[in-house]
Amino acid sequence: MKLKGAQIVVESLIAEGVDTIFGFPGGAVLPLYDALYGAKLKHILVRHEQGAAHMADGYARATGRCGVALVTSGPGATNTVTGIATAYMDSIPMVILTGQVPVGLIGNDAFQEADIVGITRPCTKHSYLVRDVNDLARTIKEAFYIATTGKPGPVLIDLPKDVLNAAAEFEYPKTVSLRSYNPTVEGHPAQVKRAFEAMKQAKQPVLYIGGGMILANASAELAKFAKKTRMPVTTTLMAMGAYPTRDDLFLGMLGMHGTYAANMAMHECDVMVCLGARFDDRVTGRLDAFAKNCTVIHVDIDPTSISKNVTAHIPVVADLLDVMKKLNALAEKDAIDWDDKHRPWLTRLEEWKSLYPLRYGKSETGIIKPQFVVEQAWEAAKGRDPIWTTEVGQAQMWAAQFLQFDGPRTFLSSGGLGTMGYGLPAAIGAQAAFPGRLVVNIAGDGSIQMNIQEMITAVQYSLPVKTVILNNGVLGMVHQWQELFHGKRYSSSEFQMNPDFVKLAEAYGAVGMRITKEADVRPALEEAYRINKPVLMDFVVEKEEKVFPMVPAGGTVKEMMLL
Amino acid sequence: MKHTISVLVENRFGVLARVAGLFSGRGFNIESLTVAETEDAAVSRMTIVTRGEDRIIEQINKQLNKLIDVIKVVDVTAEEHVERELLLVKLNAEEKNRAEILRMVEIFRGKIVDVSAKSYTVEISGGDRKIEAFIEMVRPLGMQEMARSGKIALPRGTGASAPKAKKPKSGG
Ligand SMILES: Cc1ncc(C[n+]2csc(CCOP(=O)(O)OP(=O)(O)O)c2C)c(N)n1
Numbered sequence: 041m042k043l044k045g046a047q048i049v050v051e052s053l054i055a056e057g058v059d060t061i062f063g064f065p066g067g068a069v070l071p072l073y074d075a076l077y078g079a080k081l082k083h084i085l086v087r088h089e090q091g092a093a094h095m096a097d098g099y100a101r102a103t104g105r106c107g108v109a110l111v112t113s114g115p116g117a118t119n120t121v122t123g124i125a126t127a128y129m130d131s132i133p134m135v136i137l138t139g140q141v142p143v144g145l146i147g148n149d150a151f152q153e154a155d156i157v158g159i160t161r162p163c164t165k166h167s168y169l170v171r172d173v174n175d176l177a178r179t180i181k182e183a184f185y186i187a188t189t190g191k192p193g194p195v196l197i198d199l200p201k202d203v204l205n206a207a208a209e210f211e212y213p214k215t216v217s218l219r220s221y222n223p224t225v226e227g228h229p230a231q232v233k234r235a236f237e238a239m240k241q242a243k244q245p246v247l248y249i250g251g252g253m254i255l256a257n258a259s260a261e262l263a264k265f266a267k268k269t270r271m272p273v274t275t276t277l278m279a280m281g282a283y284p285t286r287d288d289l290f291l292g293m294l295g296m297h298g299t300y301a302a303n304m305a306m307h308e309c310d311v312m313v314c315l316g317a318r319f320d321d322r323v324t325g326r327l328d329a330f331a332k333n334c335t336v337i338h339v340d341i342d343p344t345s346i347s348k349n350v351t352a353h354i355p356v357v358a359d360l361l362d363v364m365k366k367l368n369a370l371a372e373k374d375a376i377d378w379d380d381k382h383r384p385w386l387t388r389l390e391e392w393k394s395l396y397p398l399r400y401g402k403s404e405t406g407i408i409k410p411q412f413v414v415e416q417a418w419e420a421a422k423g424r425d426p427i428w429t430t431e432v433g434q435a436q437m438w439a440a441q442f443l444q445f446d447g448p449r450t451f452l453s454s455g456g457l458g459t460m461g462y463g464l465p466a467a468i469g470a471q472a473a474f475p476g477r478l479v480v481n482i483a484g485d486g487s488i489q490m491n492i493q494e495m496i497t498a499v500q501y502s503l504p505v506k507t508v509i510l511n512n513g514v515l516g517m518v519h520q521w522q523e524l525f526h527g528k529r530y531s532s533s534e535f536q537m538n539p540d541f542v543k544l545a546e547a548y549g550a551v552g553m554r555i556t557k558e559a560d561v562r563p564a565l566e567e568a569y570r571i572n573k574p575v576l577m578d579f580v581v582e583k584e585e586k587v588f589p590m591v592p593a594g595g596t597v598k599e600m601m602l603l
Numbered sequence: 604m605k606h607t608i609s610v611l612v613e614n615r616f617g618v619l620a621r622v623a624g625l626f627s628g629r630g631f632n633i634e635s636l637t638v639a640e641t642e643d644a645a646v647s648r649m650t651i652v653t654r655g656e657d658r659i660i661e662q663i664n665k666q667l668n669k670l671i672d673v674i675k676v677v678d679v680t681a682e683e684h685v686e687r688e689l690l691l692v693k694l695n696a697e698e699k700n701r702a703e704i705l706r707m708v709e710i711f712r713g714k715i716v717d718v719s720a721k722s723y724t725v726e727i728s729g730g731d732r733k734i735e736a737f738i739e740m741v742r743p744l745g746m747q748e749m750a751r752s753g754k755i756a757l758p759r760g761t762g763a764s765a766p767k768a769k770k771p772k773s774g775g
Contacts, residue, residue: 161617162624165671166672167617169616169617220612220674221671342669343668343669344666344669347658
């Protein structure tokens with residue numbers, strides 16, 4: 041049967057199992073929007089294309105499925121770049137459909153033309169410009185395959201308007217054949233065995249978990265392995281939720297704002313088992329002082345991550361789910377008394393944990409402490425199966441430190457790129473996937489203003505996301521660095537003015553609340569969680585509060601500032 | 604150290620930009636890059652000459668492999684291989700120079716491919732040392748213009764970098 045290109049796109053998306061897409065129309069994609077009219081595909085109309093990309097991203101992180109965004113050519117496409125780069129840095133599976141001027145006009149500086157394939161080349165896993173309607177279905181099939189397999193990532197498909205209008209025979213391909221793309225999935229058994237033997241020799245091992253664990257859906261296998269082998273666990277920001285945070289083996293997050301116990305464990309370990317992490321500079325600090333006296337085991341699906349920053353003594357290129365299963369099988373057969381072997385190490389870690397827990401000073405002035413709000417936000421969310429998103433800055437770090445997580449895909453945060461403006465649209469994307477769950481965005485007053493226009497999207501589609509603004513009136517994280525490293529010269533980090541967030545929420549048709557007293561924090565949160573509408577809570581918090589512990593950029597654990 | 608990397612890629616629109624972008628975006632050095640179709644019209648071969656410590660070269664290899672359109676990457680530096688570069692150079696052909704030019708062309712087994720009243724254009728092919736040596740020798744005669752193709756390379760033996768080969772299924 042012959043179909044128009046635009047219909048082929050819609051049918052292909054449905055064939056991929058896509059149920060929701062996020063987008064914004066324009067001239068170049070009008071045929072596609074016409075095909076969407078009445079189609080069996082939910083389209084959420086955003087207010088800014090960056091929002092569409094972050095929503096698709098939030099949807100993908102929460103579900104594990106591929107997120108889809110649809111935008112027009114030129115400015116529509118360029119507005120998604122930050123969202124694409126955000127997804128790329130965190131390896132999020134996403135397909136971005138962009139409109140393009142007709143094939144014959146490409147390169148002519150036509151109205152609303154942008155070389156989006158060129159612009160996004162460094163921040164996509166792959167991209168396509170479809171010049172022939174006959175290539176359309178196969179291209180979409182390949183795009184989803186590439187986005188979701190191996191190390192996931194965003195794939196962009198640029199769709200010239202005349203291709204959307206042309207007709208072709210439609211049959212959705214069942215398989216993909218790409219001779220040049222064969223991601224390694226299975227871990228080499230001998231190499232996995234070598235890794236396991238090294239762990240057996242270890243007296244002071246540590247499991248250093250990255251976001252790859254969540255992407256590989258291997259959290260359950262990790263829990264099994266850690267419990268069996270009694271190895272302590274620390275996670276990166278991206279891996280929050282990959283391991284239950286209240287488990288006794290959990291040391292907390294590591295790195296710049298990681299816990300004392302986690303950072304000391306990384307410093308003193310004899311075997312470092314890095315699973316799906318990439319030794320980011322926010323984790324390692326000064327490289328020449330990191331992982332000096334230990335054997336490094338590194339498992340990653342991406343060969344380029346291995347030995348890029350830190351040399352791996354035992355590298356394994358593979359999908360983590362496969363490797364964790366193999367490790368569990370080995371641990372199962374082994375008779376070693378792990379608990380006995382690790383007892384002295386675990387005792388030492390316990391000591392560090394109790395000596396230097398995450399903490400914050402009591403409020404002296406009566407002004408609310410931001411950490412307190414985060415703790416209460418978690419307490420009040422018990423039993424509501426929450427998903428948390430964050431903006432970027434201090435609020436993000438306090439969320440990672442003071443929220444608790446029981447499972448993966450419950451903490452969605454821009455780690456690699458650190459994108460302010462990510463949290464609200466990501467929350468909307470997650471809520472679109474899980475309408476019945478509680479979705480809360482922990483935000484700063486700076487970040488929330490970067491995509492606050494999406495509040496109306498949440499209202500329009502009855503997506504009752506909650507926004508917790510930790511309103512300190514400043515760009516907190518910038519302020520903190522200026523205080524510590526620039527002699528308190530607060531250059532352009534203090535907002536002289538902020539909008540009235542309560543009125544703003546109300547203007548959007550959401551519920552607004554302002555909370556200024558500690559005693560009102562918990563009741564406000566509980567009320568907000570009960571309301572089946574988007575709610576924006578403006579918590580007026582202590583301006584001078586800082587995120588601790590802190591290892592200064594490029595520093596070592598020795599320079600860790602505790603409070 | 605200098606490395607010559609031979610890369611087989613899908614002969615598709617945008618591949619060159621992706622490879623070049625990889626080098627510029629990550630700050631890798633590129634000394635020369637040549638690209639053209641192979642015996643299979645769907646496949647192109649790029650020969651990239653680059654320089655860096657082992658760690659960088661390893662990253663370059665891995666990053667190239669990661670590109671979706673890249674079929675195969677072979678660092679031919681350590682392998683037995685044949686490499687050639689083509690040089691075209693236009694030399695001052697005044698009366699007193701002509702005999703010397705002819706002598707050099709003969710010694711280096713080059714060819715004179717164009718002649719005018721004031722110039723000879725010479726073609727030489729060979730490894731980079733030969734090319735360098737030739738340039739060295741004729742420079743004093745007065746060079747008007749020159750063009751170098753950049754290096755192309757093939758591993759010796761049979762099918763060592765044939766496109767059929769795939770990246771390993773499992774690694775470590
Ligand atoms: C789009 C973008 N611009 C700039 C930055 C740099 N930056 C990092 S944290 C931060 C301050 C964030 O302030 P706010 O959102 O109020 O959160 P707080 O740190 O106060 O919790 C800034 C400006 C960024 N991460 N993203």
